[in-house]
Amino acid sequence: MxxxxxxxxxxxxxxxxxxxxxxxxxxxxxxxxxxxxxxxxxxxxxxxxxxxxxxxxTRRVPEPRVIEKDGTHDISSSPSGVSRLRLFPRFIDPKEANWMFEQLQHEIPWSQKTNVGLDGPYQEPRLTCWFGEVPYTYSRSTMQPNPHWHPLLTMLKDRIEEVTGHSFNSLLCNLYRHDKDSIDWHSDDEPDLGKNPVIASLSFGETRMFQMRKKPPPEEHGDYTYAERVHVPLDHGSLLLMEGATQEDWQHRVPKEYHDRRPRINLTFRTMFPGGKP
Ligand SMILES: O=C(O)CCC(=O)C(=O)O
Structure with missing residues (x-):
């Protein structure tokens, strides 16, 4: 205990x-x-x-807040600002989402990235592909610029920009092949994303749990035991927007599962400011 x-x-x-x-x-x-x-x-x-x-x-480990409903959800407020999620559970109609999933799975040049951790190099437990005019570095390994956007990705970017009012110039695609593929706790807070980046995350295929935990205050010395948690099941065709201080104040992950899961594709649209945010 x-x-x-x-x-x-x-x-x-x-x-x-x-x-x-x-x-x-x-x-x-x-x-x-x-x-x-x-x-x-x-x-x-x-x-x-x-x-x-x-x-x-009296200090109980808090139950996660589960967010499933369409709309805007402010998950915290701090001196850094409001951390805000916007969920569009059926952003893409399920029938349309079916053929989109097939195209993305077969036509995107997926590969397995090698990162560098404290114990040396390791392969990510998922496949990825980067689109954008500039390179993207995380976990001490760089994805090279790739301006060759698949037409379906350009169409999805346009649709998201129209509905959300935000614009994006880059995209990280993730393919979770099965239940043992995952992404570990992290924040999308690389310097090139600037302060308070807006990330638009579009999901296809198997539903997986998008988990969030609030970064603990200094007196917890990095211990997340009592951190607030938010869980968002991301279904086929759903769009999740992370806005405001979400990357500064929270971490997120998609954990491995203990039962069979079919493939899932996640597209995270972002804006890179290589010379710094204007
Ligand atoms: O697959 C997801 O829903 C999350 C992906 C993610 O966290 C990322 O690409 O930074």
């Missing part, structure tokens, strides 16, 4: 006047099972056991 929770103990105190101080004990007849040494408490209604919950017990 977690050390902090193990230390939590039930504690309390006897309230009301002491045995000798108050009125005489009533003549209540005690059930035979009540031991004599408890008698004064049982017969004297002024002496109740008051449960005092220790501070550590």
């Amino acid at each position: 977690d050390d902090k929770r193990q230390r939590a103990r039930v504690q309390g105190a006897w309230a009301g006047p002491a045995k000798s101080a108050s009125r005489p004990a009533s003549r209540t007849v005690l059930p035979a099972a009540v031991p004599q040494r408890w008698a004064s408490e049982v017969v004297n209604p002024d002496r109740r056991f008051v449960y005092e919950e220790p501070a550590e017990v």
Whole structure:
């Protein structure tokens, strides 16, 4: 068990006047099972056991807030600003989404990227493809510029820009081949994305859980045990927008699953400002 929770103990105190101080004990007849040494408490209604919950017990791991409904959801507010999600569960009609998924799966030049971690190089547990005029570096490995947008991707970008009012110049595509493909906790906060980037995330195929956790305050020393959490199931054809301070104040991931999952494609449209945001 977690050390902090193990230390939590039930504690309390006897309230009301002491045995000798108050009125005489009533003549209540005690059930035979009540031991004599408890008698004064049982017969004297002024002496109740008051449960005092220790501070550590009140600190519960919060249940995740599940967001499934269409609309704008402000998930936090801090000196960095409001962290805002906008969910469009049926942004693409399911029938249209079916043929789009097939095209994207077969026509995008997917590959497996090698990142560099503290223990050396490792392959990402998913396939990716980058579109944009500038390179994209994360996890100490760079994706080269690729201006050859597939026409379907250009059409989707235009549709998203029209509906959301935001414009995008780059796209990271992710293909989760099965339940063991995933993306680990991170924020989209690379310097070229500028402050408060808007990320538009469009999903096709199998529903996977998009999980978020709030970055802990300094006194937690990087411990996320009690961090606020948000879960958003991302279905076939759904669009999720992350806006405001979401990347500064939150992390997100798509975890591995323990049951079979069919493939899923996720397109994350962004705007890169290589020389800094104007
Ligand atoms: O697959 C997803 O929904 C999330 C992808 C993601 O976090 C990313 O590309 O940075």
